[in-house]
Amino acid sequence: MVPHLITALTGPINELEQRILESMPVIERWFRLEWMEHTPPFYTAVDVRNAGFKLCPVATHLFPAGWHHLTPQMLPLAVQAAMAAIEKICPEARNLLIVPDNQLTEGDFASLAQLSNVFRMAGLNVRFGSISPELNAPKTVQVPGFGPVSLEPAVRSKHRLGLSDFDPCTILLNNDLVQGVPGILEELHEQYLLPPLHAGWDTRRMSRHFEVYEELAKRFGKQLGVDHWLLNPIVGTTGLIDIAKPSGAEALRAQIDGVLTRIRRKFKDYAVNEKPFVVVRSDNGRRQWEPFAVRDPKEVEAALAQRVAALAAAGQSTQVELLVKEGLLTQERVNDDPAEPTVYLMDRYVVGGFYRVQTGRHRDDGLMPASAGYEPLAFAGGTQLPQLGAKPGASEPNRFYMYGVVARLAMLAAAYELEATDPQAEADA
Amino acid sequence: MVPHLITALTGPINELEQRILESMPVIERWFRLEWMEHTPPFYTAVDVRNAGFKLCPVATHLFPAGWHHLTPQMLPLAVQAAMAAIEKICPEARNLLIVPDNQLTEGDFASLAQLSNVFRMAGLNVRFGSISPELNAPKTVQVPGFGPVSLEPAVRSKHRLGLSDFDPCTILLNNDLVQGVPGILEELHEQYLLPPLHAGWDTRRMSRHFEVYEELAKRFGKQLGVDHWLLNPIVGTTGLIDIAKPSGAEALRAQIDGVLTRIRRKFKDYAVNEKPFVVVRSDNGRRQWEPFAVRDPKEVEAALAQRVAALAAAGQSTQVELLVKEGLLTQERVNDDPAEPTVYLMDRYVVGGFYRVQTGRHRDDGLMPASAGYEPLAFAGGTQLPQLGAKPGASEPNRFYMYGVVARLAMLAAAYELEATDPQAEADA
Numbered sequence: 001m002v003p004h005l006i007t008a009l010t011g012p013i014n015e016l017e018q019r020i021l022e023s024m025p026v027i028e029r030w031f032r033l034e035w036m037e038h039t040p041p042f043y044t045a046v047d048v049r050n051a052g053f054k055l056c057p058v059a060t061h062l063f064p065a066g067w068h069h070l071t072p073q074m075l076p077l078a079v080q081a082a083m084a085a086i087e088k089i090c091p092e093a094r095n096l097l098i099v100p101d102n103q104l105t106e107g108d109f110a111s112l113a114q115l116s117n118v119f120r121m122a123g124l125n126v127r128f129g130s131i132s133p134e135l136n137a138p139k140t141v142q143v144p145g146f147g148p149v150s151l152e153p154a155v156r157s158k159h160r161l162g163l164s165d166f167d168p169c170t171i172l173l174n175n176d177l178v179q180g181v182p183g184i185l186e187e188l189h190e191q192y193l194l195p196p197l198h199a200g201w202d203t204r205r206m207s208r209h210f211e212v213y214e215e216l217a218k219r220f221g222k223q224l225g226v227d228h229w230l231l232n233p234i235v236g237t238t239g240l241i242d243i244a245k246p247s248g249a250e251a252l253r254a255q256i257d258g259v260l261t262r263i264r265r266k267f268k269d270y271a272v273n274e275k276p277f278v279v280v281r282s283d284n285g286r287r288q289w290e291p292f293a294v295r296d297p298k299e300v301e302a303a304l305a306q307r308v309a310a311l312a313a314a315g316q317s318t319q320v321e322l323l324v325k326e327g328l329l330t331q332e333r334v335n336d337d338p339a340e341p342t343v344y345l346m347d348r349y350v351v352g353g354f355y356r357v358q359t360g361r362h363r364d365d366g367l368m369p370a371s372a373g374y375e376p377l378a379f380a381g382g383t384q385l386p387q388l389g390a391k392p393g394a395s396e397p398n399r400f401y402m403y404g405v406v407a408r409l410a411m412l413a414a415a416y417e418l419e420a421t422d423p424q425a426e427a428d429a
Numbered sequence: 430m431v432p433h434l435i436t437a438l439t440g441p442i443n444e445l446e447q448r449i450l451e452s453m454p455v456i457e458r459w460f461r462l463e464w465m466e467h468t469p470p471f472y473t474a475v476d477v478r479n480a481g482f483k484l485c486p487v488a489t490h491l492f493p494a495g496w497h498h499l500t501p502q503m504l505p506l507a508v509q510a511a512m513a514a515i516e517k518i519c520p521e522a523r524n525l526l527i528v529p530d531n532q533l534t535e536g537d538f539a540s541l542a543q544l545s546n547v548f549r550m551a552g553l554n555v556r557f558g559s560i561s562p563e564l565n566a567p568k569t570v571q572v573p574g575f576g577p578v579s580l581e582p583a584v585r586s587k588h589r590l591g592l593s594d595f596d597p598c599t600i601l602l603n604n605d606l607v608q609g610v611p612g613i614l615e616e617l618h619e620q621y622l623l624p625p626l627h628a629g630w631d632t633r634r635m636s637r638h639f640e641v642y643e644e645l646a647k648r649f650g651k652q653l654g655v656d657h658w659l660l661n662p663i664v665g666t667t668g669l670i671d672i673a674k675p676s677g678a679e680a681l682r683a684q685i686d687g688v689l690t691r692i693r694r695k696f697k698d699y700a701v702n703e704k705p706f707v708v709v710r711s712d713n714g715r716r717q718w719e720p721f722a723v724r725d726p727k728e729v730e731a732a733l734a735q736r737v738a739a740l741a742a743a744g745q746s747t748q749v750e751l752l753v754k755e756g757l758l759t760q761e762r763v764n765d766d767p768a769e770p771t772v773y774l775m776d777r778y779v780v781g782g783f784y785r786v787q788t789g790r791h792r793d794d795g796l797m798p799a800s801a802g803y804e805p806l807a808f809a810g811g812t813q814l815p816q817l818g819a820k821p822g823a824s825e826p827n828r829f830y831m832y833g834v835v836a837r838l839a840m841l842a843a844a845y846e847l848e849a850t851d852p853q854a855e856a857d858a
Contacts, residue, residue, distance in 0.1 A: 025549075028551065028552020029520075032520040036516075073502055092461075094454060094458055120454075123456065124457075125454050349512070385505055
């Protein structure tokens with residue numbers, strides 16, 4: 001089953017699809033040449049939003065969860081890509097330690113089990129080392145469909161991280177470090193740490209990601225002869241503000257005004273008959289910040305008052321860094337439920353993807369109420385094999401290929417981002 | 430549908446499968462390290478024979494046909510591997526010219542169409558340039574299931590090969606050069622020629638391939654703690670002989686005796702209750718040489734007389750180079766018909782495989798009568814994803830994984846072979 005598009009797809013996105021298909025050799029060559037100069041993140045998942053009139057990445061995850069949603073058909077691609085990745089980074093690798101998040105849901109365990117399968121089938125000995133201070137003894141969880149997953153407390157020696165009886169040459173982080181980098185992961189100079197620590201939210205900023213992405217989208221759009229706005233979400237950022245203070249609220253309002261104005265101009269150019277809105281997110285992945293949508297700057301005051309109260313109640317600082325992002329609603333539906341695609345990449349390769357089909361009530365701003373659930377729906381077929389010669393908008397393989405192109409563009413932006421924030425590069429310079 | 434094995438699989442091959450599964454991390458790491466030192470052939474197909482008591486490559490093709498037998502599920506793997514191969518060899522590539530064989534069957538056209546799809550989906554502009562002296566104008570053939578395939582006469586300029594309106598940076602040979610290297614392909618120093626000319630039968634000898642393979646099988650077997658004979662066919666070679674002369678016949682008989690003696694010894698060691706036989710093939714791919722089997726050296730005289738007469742009738746020289754190879758009968762059956770697997774590889778990756786199910790009467794020496802046909806049967810699932818923890822002999826994925834390991838071992842032998850015969854390496858030395 002493939003979600004249907006509720007839009008007629010006669011607009012600029014159709015032209016975009018056609019250009020992407022026609023330009024396939026140009027696009028693939030462009031990526032090849034970029035990857036010669038820039039190292040892709042080890043693994044990536046990109047949430048993509050097809051708004052009917054434009055197609056954008058909305059989040060680029062460098063410590064992806066959700067691997068269990070990949071189908072058995074996608075698994076060989078992931079294994080092959082994992083082999084390529086290991087070969088490039090550490091061909092002599094034998095043992096891989098996966099460091100998961102400190103808090104894990106049932107789905108997270110299934111994702112870890114799948115991830116471990118991928119690397120075992122690529123020929124590594126794989127074990128899990130938890131850095132949660134709460135895990136003091138091995139803990140085994142039965143994961144339906146996957147069997148047992150054992151978490152063991154990671155053990156730190158002077159220069160290495162491992163388990164009491166397992167010395168890995170490579171450590172795969174599946175922990176986004178949103179709480180900061182714990183000491184146990186610092187100065188592991190003898191082992192490969194993938195992705196590096198500065199890929200964590202301790203260092204990353206969404207605004208920096210989208211800034212880099214915009215530059216790439218411009219270059220990419222120029223090559224294809226399409227307006228980069230079709231691929232690029234308009235964003236603004238507040239920097240560090242205190243939302244409890246009038247100056248902080250004012251700074252946010254200014255960003256919202258700016259982004260809304262820019263969206264309005266584009267909607268006019270493209271005759272998009274929708275009301276623009278923005279989504280206000282944490283710029284650095286803070287989980288305490290519940291995103292909210294704004295259609296009218298007048299709504300900001302009430303939303304902020306609510307957030308200030310919530311942060312205060314949780315004993316959290318009201319100093320925040322916020323991202324103001326063009327709001328985009330998915331136009332894909334499964335049984336009237338909105339479907340949002342995520343594309344999975346390993347090394348430079350698109351290995352698969354799935355839809356989150358929102359089964360709870362979806363709000364008219366695209367944000368999910370806390371009570372909502374979702375059903376995963378794997379992509380039908382690959383994201384890799386375009387259907388050459390098909391009519392724009394009519395071919396699911398071509399839609400998936402287009403999603404894979406946008407996801408790779410976002411991954412490339414992350415590669416640039418990691419280069420720019422690499423502390424080692426600064427030390428070398 | 431997967432062919433069933435007619436043997437009980439309780440013998441040494443079961444132990445081999447178990448060792449291969451257990452040693453997966455060791456095996457994958459070993460290949461990774463080998464590929465750091467040695468360049469895999471661009472693409473390879475390996476015919477594998479599971480004789481029930483041993484598992485061997487029987488032919489390693491460096492200009493493979495039969496790509497159309499790969500299933501849609503295998504295609505993404507082939508595309509991903511093609512992307513990896515191109516990226517390593519010529520990332521700046523735009524245009525690829527495929528040079529097919531001069532004689533093409535209907536199946537060959539389908540194979541070319543599939544091959545072209547793989548490289549188009551990897552992002553290249555692909556066209557076919559024939560070097561057949563008989564093709565003077567473009568010729569388009571409708572290939573059922575694939576659409577039109579256009580062959581155009583390749584055009585040679587001083588330093589480049591192309592079409593009148595197509596200048597490729599890379600030329601993919603799908604022509605095994607069994608007739609020798611034509612001048613039109615020589616000294617193309619400005620373009621990538623893949624595989625190189627010395628991968629053709631003009632240079633290659635099966636005996637050299639199996640000699641290198643034996644060394645690798647010994648090293649590989651040592652690591653796994655298994656006798657390399659379980660993976661390695663015993664071979665002998667005559668060098669250049671004139672089979673019309675008594676000295677030539679004598680030289681062949683000596684090789685046959687030697688190989689039969691060595692097989693007998695092994696059969697005794699392993700209590701294999703079969704009559705040993707050998708197959709006598711052309712060592713350098715000559716198509717005029719019809720292979721024959723020998724169970725008793727007394728049969729040689731009659732067979733040679735028949736071959737001398739056939740070569741004389743065709744106006745061909747009786748000077749030949751022959752390979753004497755341990756005869757192996759496949760123990761896999763589909764509806765009582767023998768099934769012989771071929772594994773397909775692109776760059777260092779196993780991308781798929783299929784069985785030739787022999788629908789004509791199969792002779793008791795495993796050779797096919799000229800009148801026989803075969804049905805292709807794609808591997809069910811990949812060759813890449815072993816089923817960890819399954820009982821030896823009971824798991825089809827594990828059988829395919831084992832086939833993929835043996836195929837990669839043969840491909841690695843071809844890599845060594847090409848290094849040793851590289852004229853450029855000699856010039857550089």
